[in-house]
Amino acid sequence: MTDDDIRRILGAVRTIAVVGWSPKPDRPSHGVAAFLKRKGFRVIPVNPGQAGQEALGEVVRASLAEIGGGVDMVDIFRRSEEAGAVVDEALAVLPGLKAVWMQLGVEDAAAAARARxxxxxxxxxxxxxxxxxxxxM
Incomplete structure (x- = not known):
């Protein structure tokens, strides 16, 4: 993944679903979601334990399936062994998805191959x- 690839991906997305979002300000998922919102992205938090609450000007969703579309990128804050299920759900329920982003420490080569x-x-x-x-940027 080159710098140009990253610029192109981030320049092409407007709506990002953050899977594993936390309401706790000290958690990385909270800070990154807030950063993305400040940068002008629409950020949809996904956390089944917080579903129905409001955050970042959006209703927190329990799953990607609850969003139903209009998501350009899924940003995954889950353990590597859980990333594959998130990718599979995203591919199944988010038509028009452009990118999957696995956070620092999150890697799943098989899921990445399915997405590609x-x-x-x-x-x-x-x-x-x-x-x-x-x-x-």
Whole structure:
């Protein structure tokens, strides 16, 4: 994944579902979601334990299936062994999905291959809140 790839992906998305979002301000998923919102993205938090609450100007969803579409990128804050199920759900229920982003420490090569085979771009083991400032975005 080159810097140009990352710029292109982040430049092409407007709506991001953050899977594993936490309401706790000290959690990385909370901070990254807030960062993305400040950068002008529509951020939809996904956390079954917080479903129905409001965060970032959106209703927290229990699953990607509850969103039903209009998502350009899924940002995954789950353990690597859980990432595959998130990718599979995203591919099944989010028509028009452009990218899957697996956060720092999250990697699943098989899930990445399935996403790429479906025409979805994949970033693994990186953080948009680090990459965007690094790339001057």
């Amino acid at each position: 085979a479906a025409g979805v771009e994949v970033v693994m083991n990186r953080c948009p809140a680090i990459e965007m400032p690094r790339l001057g």
